Amino acid sequence: MQPSGLFLYISFMKIEKLHELFLKFSTISTDTRKVTKDCIFFALKGENFDGNTYAKKALESGAKYAVIDDERFADSDATILVPDVLTCLQQLANFHRNFxxxxxxxxxxxxxxxxxxxxxxxxxxxxxxxxxxxxxxxxxxxxxxxxxxxxxxxxxxxxxxxxxxxxxxxxxxxxxxxxxxxxxxxxxxxxxxxxxxxxxxxxxxxxxxxxxxxxxxxxxxxxxxxxxxxxxxxxxxxxxxxxxxxxxxxxxxxxxxxxxxxxxxxxxxxxxxxxxxxxxxxxxxxxxxxxxxxxxxxxxxxxxYIPSNNRSQVLTQNTNEIILDAYNANPSSMKAALDNFSKLKTTKKIVFLGDMFELGSTAPEEHQHIAELTSALNFTEAFLIGENFDVTTSDLKTFKSFNELAVFLKTNTFKDASILIKGSRGMALERVLDLL
Known part of the structure; x- marks a missing residue:
């Protein structure tokens, strides 16, 4: 989170001048692996990297300018020194939005x-x-x-x-x-x-x-x-x-x-x-x-519009119809997906649910609620995967890790079934497809 006075952080004229350059060279890059000819490279910082150290490489790879905030790397006319690169990027975006x-x-x-x-x-x-x-x-x-x-x-x-x-x-x-x-x-x-x-x-x-x-x-x-x-x-x-x-x-x-x-x-x-x-x-x-x-x-x-990227995708694999919704999950979206799946007019329903992340102290309670709901909906079979689901109490089969599930699926197969796969991104439950 940046300070609330962000739009005073760099002078108006300086952003205006940078915007003039941006109109001429309007491709932005923040990754030296994706630098294109005559782009403007913004040397952002992260927890484990400092983009300033990559400025020279970006210029050598074809960038027209490199926006930096460490004067030690201002070693050519192609470097633009600003107080803070991220704030500058945000200000430039705001200026451009109003242009x-x-x-x-x-x-x-x-x-x-x-x-x-x-x-x-x-x-x-x-x-x-x-x-x-x-x-x-x-x-x-x-x-x-x-x-x-x-x-x-x-x-x-x-x-x-x-x-x-x-x-x-x-x-x-x-x-x-x-x-x-x-x-x-x-x-x-x-x-x-x-x-x-x-x-x-x-x-x-x-x-x-x-x-x-x-x-x-x-x-x-x-x-x-x-x-x-x-x-x-x-x-x-x-x-x-x-x-x-x-x-x-x-x-x-x-x-x-x-x-x-x-x-x-x-x-x-x-x-x-x-x-x-x-x-x-x-x-x-x-x-x-x-x-x-x-x-x-x-x-x-x-x-x-056809959904992609593991979001509400409907796939046919062998004799199974699969609903792949493994991009993300939280208690609200998990409940909606389960309720909807329970209402489909199919007889054989299999559910794979992965842990929900970023729930803090509410994680045990929320995972227990989903386990109980899943059990109450009486699917043909339901499997819960992850450290949070593994400690829930229900009549469902749980796996502490994806590897445990993988071992189970080597000797258990499904045919002519409707299958729901849903979990948080970190669970990467799309991997279940390879095991089916």
């Missing part, structure tokens, strides 16, 4: 941020020149890099913002200065950093707080009681609902397994599994309506 008239949509939330961002982009790019956060580069470095990808003809930028502590969303808003905002949900994610579920709500709501200061438009799920209550007195809001006629009416037709939606007498068939992805589609739909995208193009945008 063009691009509209900025910011979104955050506990679950579904990246999928929602991709859906919004898929809808809006049918009609506008858009850019969006690449992958989940949604932190104090990723957000500036995304903003610096704005071009003269970019009409809308969709910026994903992640956080695991208070004030991080506020900080990212000060860099991106969003014109619009959306929070996917409030869930039990990053409890270790936020301290509690109430801390999550407060932290994520910093996006609402930023937008409300200038009465900027907010998109929201009117059927989410927590969000509806927080926005009860706010006028400039645009919501969706299955029941409330004051907002855009969007209906979930079914999710078995793919989400099918009814909106304005159109049936939209997505490539996303899970009723929880209905909400993510709704966000893209109402933003499409707000920006006057035709219903045909909204439908096209939703239907052409």
């Amino acid at each position: 063009y008239k691009t509209k900025v949509i910011a979104l955050t939330g506990s679950n579904g941020k990246t999928t929602t961002k991709e859906l919004i982009n898929s809808v809006l790019c049918t009609t506008y020149k858009t850019i969006a956060t690449v992958g989940n580069l949604n932190n104090h470095i990723g957000v500036p890099l995304t903003l610096l990808a704005i071009k003269e003809d970019t009409e809308i930028a969709i910026i994903e913002m992640g956080a695991n502590h208070q004030k991080e969303i506020e900080f990212l808003c000060n860099i991106a200065e969003p014109d619009f905002g959306y929070i996917t949900n409030f869930g039990k994610a990053h409890l270790e950093g936020f301290g509690s579920f109430e801390g999550v709500i407060k932290g994520k709501s910093e996006l609402y707080d930023y937008l409300q200061k200038d009465e900027k438009p907010i998109f929201f799920n009117a059927d989410d009681e927590l969000q509806a209550n927080k926005l009860s007195n706010y006028i400039n809001k645009f919501g969706f609902s299955e029941t409330d006629s004051h907002y855009y009416n969007i209906q979930l037709k079914e999710a078995d397994p793919f989400v099918q939606i009814i909106f304005e007498n159109q049936e939209i068939v997505s490539n996303l599994i899970g009723a929880y992805n209905f909400i993510n589609c709704c966000a893209a739909i109402i933003m499409g309506k707000y920006f006057n995208v035709s219903i045909d193009q909204i439908k096209n945008g939703i239907e052409r």
Whole structure:
């Protein structure tokens, strides 16, 4: 986290001059392994490295300039010395964001941020020149890099913002200065950093707080009681609902397994599994309506999006149908995935669940709740993997490590089954595919 006075840290004229160079040489690199000809290298620091020591290598590899903050490495006209490289990158991004008239949509939330961002982009790019956060580069470095990808003809930028502590969303808003905002949900994610579920709500709501200061438009799920209550007195809001006629009416037709939606007498068939992805589609739909995208193009945008990177992917392997949702997990997303899987119209259901990370002192309790829920749903078989799940009490089979699971699967196979694989990124449960 940088100091709140970040935009006073480097003089306005110096950033303006650096921006002039950036317009001429507009590729940014922070990794010497990815340096391209005539890029600008920013010598960022990390826990185990100092980018200043790589500045010379970056220039030798083709970088036009290297931005550094250690005068010992200012040994050529191609080095630009600043007080702090990271702060400079953030300031440059803010200056660039305001240089063009691009509209900025910011979104955050506990679950579904990246999928929602991709859906919004898929809808809006049918009609506008858009850019969006690449992958989940949604932190104090990723957000500036995304903003610096704005071009003269970019009409809308969709910026994903992640956080695991208070004030991080506020900080990212000060860099991106969003014109619009959306929070996917409030869930039990990053409890270790936020301290509690109430801390999550407060932290994520910093996006609402930023937008409300200038009465900027907010998109929201009117059927989410927590969000509806927080926005009860706010006028400039645009919501969706299955029941409330004051907002855009969007209906979930079914999710078995793919989400099918009814909106304005159109049936939209997505490539996303899970009723929880209905909400993510709704966000893209109402933003499409707000920006006057035709219903045909909204439908096209939703239907052409295919999930990847271990997020809600549906795969066929031998005789098994697999739902691979191993990119991340927290108690809220885990419960939603289990509830949805239990409702699928298949008879043989196998579940592999991996530990949920960053839960702090609540980890034992939250893993126990998921173990009990999984047991109560009476799947054909269910396996819990990881040190946290291994100490839970239930009638389910647990494995302390992935290696223990691998040994078990060498002599146990599954056929003609529906299989759910879900866990936190650190568990890398996509490895189960190789064992099946």
